[in-house]
Structures are given as structure tokens and as C-alpha cells.
Amino acid sequence: AQSVAQPEDQVNVAEGNPLTVKCTYSVSGNPYLFWYVQYPNRGLQFLLKYITGDNLVKGSYGFEAEFNKSQTSFHLKKPSALVSDSALYFCAVREGGSARQLTFGSGTQLTVLP
């Protein structure tokens, strides 16, 4: 079975500071990992994904994520946070092979303070 954990319900960061949103996963095979963002009253918007290869993945809006196989983590990062980055962030995993649906973490509310 595949699972995802986002240990922080809420992350607050000052505008201009770097941000990190944490995610750890569990799958029995090779993972495909995703980050999505959800703004109020909107659907989920794809940010980036890890398939294979480079451990540092770059995505939309200046976000990046670092895949760490030994720590089974896929933390989302951004060097300089913007107030407009304030939203709900979801990490998701799909195991390569027979699994089709994404398994999502519980979400982390990011608030960037001006």
C-alpha cells in the first residue's frame, strides 16, 4: 500500500524568506511523486513531479522539490516566498506498476506573512 505524510498542518514564513513544506512517503516499489497547490475555492493545480533521475525537480512559480530516497522524502522548497504563495499544498504518490490513483497527504496550509 502507498501512503504519504505531511507532518505540518500549518507553515508560516515571512515574505522573502525561504520556505520548505515537508513530505514523506511509503511505497513498496519505485515512487512517482507530485506536488499540487490549492487556492481557496479552486481545484488542485499541478506544481511539479518526480519520475526518475535528477533528485532536484524544478516546477512552476519558482518551486522546486528534492527527492531523497534514503529518507523517503520529497520536500517542497522555494528560495524566496511571496505572499501570493499562501495556499494549501498537497504531496501525492503513485507507485509504479499497477496502482493508478494518487494517494494524497493531508495537506499543509502555507501562510506567507508580509
Next chain:
Amino acid sequence: GAGVSQSPSNKVTEKGKDVELRCDPISGHTALYWYRQSLGQGLEFLIYFQGNSAPDKSGLPSDRFSAERTGGSVSTLTIQRTQQEDSAVYLCASSSASGGAHEQFFGPGTRLTVL
């Protein structure tokens, strides 16, 4: 280009009534998914369609829930005899293929409130 669309955006119904939620996937996408987002439960997978294959219904919470996908495109999620615990945002997503690393594109959701 057009994204995934869902209708209605909001639905308020009385306990015991049936509801139908509609999803129009991105044109050409063969895979379609339904998820439910509710407080305390996060995002839950409900059902998945891939082409003409039998759907994966493993996430449906009860037999009151059903879904169909006509002509490999539009999908309808039906909830019979709604209960208050069915209140949630129902999200539809599509992707160009199933499995692998294909990202899913989500619609804006239908917010269902059961009184």
C-alpha cells in the same frame, strides 16, 4: 486550452435525495478520476476510468455511490439517498494516460451540502 470542468459548482440537497455530479475531462484524456475532499478525511480516491476498461471502483464508500463514463468522455457521479456525511467537495481529474508519471489535471470541484 480548456481544462477539466465540473457542474454544478455548488449543490445543496436534502437528506435522502439523489444527486448527480458531472465532469467534462480535457479533450483526448483517456483516464478520469473522482476524488472526495472533506474536512478530517483529506483527499480520498473514489473511482477511476481508463478507456473502455472496467472502472476501478475500489474507493467508493458505499453502494449508494456509482459513476459512469459515457463515450469515453463525460462522467457522472451519482449519490443515492444522500446522507449528511456525504457533504464534501467532489473533485474530478483527468490525465492523458493511466499510471506512470502522468500528472492529473483537476477540475474546480462540486461542493455538495446535504442538509
